[in-house]
Amino acid sequence: MNDIAAPGAYGVITEPATLTIQRHLPGPIERIWAYITDGELRRQWLAAGAMETKVGAPFTLTWRNDELSDPPGHRPEGFDAEHSLDGTITECDPPRRLSITWGSTGGVTFDLAPAGSRVLLTVTHHRVADPALLLKVSAGWHAHLDVLAARTAGEQPAPFWDSWLRLREDYTRRMQG
Numbered sequence: 001m002n003d004i005a006a007p008g009a010y011g012v013i014t015e016p017a018t019l020t021i022q023r024h025l026p027g028p029i030e031r032i033w034a035y036i037t038d039g040e041l042r043r044q045w046l047a048a049g050a051m052e053t054k055v056g057a058p059f060t061l062t063w064r065n066d067e068l069s070d071p072p073g074h075r076p077e078g079f080d081a082e083h084s085l086d087g088t089i090t091e092c093d094p095p096r097r098l099s100i101t102w103g104s105t106g107g108v109t110f111d112l113a114p115a116g117s118r119v120l121l122t123v124t125h126h127r128v129a130d131p132a133l134l135l136k137v138s139a140g141w142h143a144h145l146d147v148l149a150a151r152t153a154g155e156q157p158a159p160f161w162d163s164w165l166r167l168r169e170d171y172t173r174r175m176q177g
Contacts, residue, residue, distance in 0.1 A: 005022035005023050005024040005120055005121075005122075006023075006024065007023070007146070007149050008146065009021070009022065009023070010142065010170070010171075010174065011123075011138050011141060011142055011171075013134075013175070014124070017127050017128050017129050017134060018106070018124060018125065018126050018127060018128070019123075019124070019125045019128065019134065019137060019138050019141065020122060020123070020124045021122075021123050021138075021141050021142060021145060022120060022121065022122045022123070023120075023121050023145050023148070023149055024115060024118045024119070024120055024121075025118060025119050025121055025148065025149060025152045025153075026117070026118060026119075026152050026153060027114065027115075027117055027118050027119045028114075028119070029095045029096070029112050029113075029114050029119045030095050031119075031152070032095075032112055032119045032121055032152070033094060033095030033098075033112060035148060035151075035152065036098060036110050036112075037051050037053050037094075037098065038051075039051060042061075043062075043064070043067075044068070044147075044151050045068065045144055045145075045147040045148035045151050045157075046061070046063070046144045046147075046148070047061035047062055047063045047064075047085075048061070048062045048064065049061045049062050049084075051089070052089075053089065053092050053094060053098070054089065054092055055089055055090065055091060055092050056088065056089065057088065057089045058086065058087070058088050059086070059087055059088070059089070059100075060084055060085070060086050060087075061084065061085050061087065062082060062083070062084045063082065063083045063084070063085075064081065064082050065079070065160050065161065065164075066081055066160075066161075068144075068147050068157060068160040069147065069156070069157045069158060069159050069160045070156070071159050072159055072160050072161055073159030073160055073161030073162035073163070073164075073165075074161050074162065074165075075161050076161065076164070076165060085102065085103055087100045087101045087102060087103075088100065088101045090107060091109070095112060096111065096112050096113070097109065097110065097111050097112070098110045102125065105125060105126060105127055105128045105129075105133075105137075106125075106126030106127025106128075107125075107126050107127075108123065108124065108125050108126070109122075109123070109124045109126070110122075110123055111124070121145075121148075123141055123145065125137050125141060131175075134175075135168060135171055135172060135175065136168070138167075138171040138175075139164050139167040139168040139170075139171050140164065142167045142171070143160060143163045143164040143167055146158065146163060147160060
């Protein structure tokens, strides 16, 4: 049986312009919740920024992808060393669900469920209408979740940008085929 939440598992388009990607991570669920909501832990795999976990709370996420792995790999043309995004929490049910706004898309939902000694994390990025952006988002979530899986397992992540570039090619083939 193919484990859709195994390390390296690809995301799938689950409805028009919506990406769903899953990972099984070492528990407990509160630990993974902290990696999503605590700015210091989140910066180790995604983006920095304080977040008050209540509906309506604003936040700013700041990406510094060059800091996610050592070495970081070669940053692709068109990406800055730092990028920020403002958002708002739209749903919060600790430690099971967090939904946030995300730029011009329909937002992102993080669902966590106990799975034995592990946690099933499901990330759903809703309504990414621009196909080029959906491609970047798909490779981005996959690469970031690979970093999260490595960090929570006590391992060093692969060079982030090299992974992202490879994944962008993989997702291009998958979405066209």
